[in-house]
Amino acid sequence: NQIRPILRLARAAEEFGKGREVEFSPRGAREVRQAGAAFLEMKRRVERAIEQRTTMLNGVSHDLRTIITRFKLSLALMQDTPEAAEMKKDVDEMEHMLEAYLAFARGDAGETAAPTDVAAVLEDLRTDSARRGLTAEASFSGRRQVTLRSAAFKRCLANLVGNAQRYGKRIELSGENDGRTLTIHIDDDGPGIPPERREDAFRPFYRLDESRNQDEGHSGLGLAIxxxxxxxxxxxxxxxxxxxxxxxxxxxxxx
Structure with a gap:
């Protein structure tokens, strides 16, 4: 029966596509084993490319942070003048943008998927919104535990909620797990984005008009990340x- 090895390969490919750890060994007829071996080779190449990118970015980020730290130390030794204050503001914005660029380039490489309480994540974001003076509500239905890259998932939602916090006074977070799909809605009462520009808003470095930019540091990466x-x-x-x-x-x- 060759259906079972093919289904095992399909499940392994699906799990890998979701960013989860995959244990798989080719079995079955020769053609099925060849397909399985090709999948494993592709998996190794993808993982090797991610590892190389992460190593390079770690080196680059260390060097750039060192330079920014030198700038900040030099500014700390300067007298408090309007010019120095403006320079400090520029360096802080540069640091914020650097972190955003590196986060986008790095992605969520290196993090292992683990069971995550999605309802608790939404409640934490609701609490943060309320602490900032906004009217915020959160609700969730279905199984709370979902296997995700927890830190990356929280960053994803935090970027979206942070955008809503800046442009709205009321936020509603709602989630549902129907057993096949996790769906989360983040609603706000801000100015919104015109329909013809919504897809453009996801483009890296794309600028919306000033009524609704993607992130406070103007890196243009909040929605892209x-x-x-x-x-x-x-x-x-x-x-x-x-x-x-x-x-x-x-x-x-x-x-």
């Missing part, structure tokens, strides 16, 4: 009009 993380889990993010009158960001991930 969020979508990159969602897609690395085999899912995606969509932007629509919110029932609250602003923007709705919908995250869908296979479970």
């Amino acid at each position: 969020a979508r990159d993380i969602a897609r690395s889990h085999g899912g995606d993010i969509r932007l629509d009009a919110s029932p609250l009158g602003g923007l709705r960001a919908t995250v869908t991930l296979p479970v």
Whole structure:
């Protein structure tokens, strides 16, 4: 029966596409084993490329952070003048943008998927929004535990919620796990994004108008990073009009 080895290969490819650890050894007829061996070779190449990219970025980030630290130390020794204050502001913004660029380039490489309490993540984000003075609600239905890259997943939602916090006064977070798909809606009552520009908003370094830029540091990477993380889990993010009158960001991930 060659159906079982083919199904095992399909499941391994699906799990790998979701960013999860895969244990697989080719079995079955010669053609099926060849396909399995090709999958394992592809998997090794992808993992090797990610490892090389991560190593390079770690070296680059160390060198750039060292230079920024020197700038900050030099500015700390200067007298407090309006010019020095402006320079400090520029260096802080440079540091913020550098971290955003490196986070986008690095992705969520190196993190292992683990069971994550999605409802607790939403509640933490609701608490943070309320602490900032916004009206915030959170709800969740279905199984709370989902296997995800936890830190990356939280960063994805934090980017989306942070965007809503900056442009709205009311935020609603809702999630549902129906056993096949995890769906999360993030709604706000801010100015929103015109339909024809919603897909453009995900492009790295793309600037929306000043009424709704992607992130406070103006790196243009907030939504791009969020979508990159969602897609690395085999899912995606969509932007629509919110029932609250602003923007709705919908995250869908296979479970």
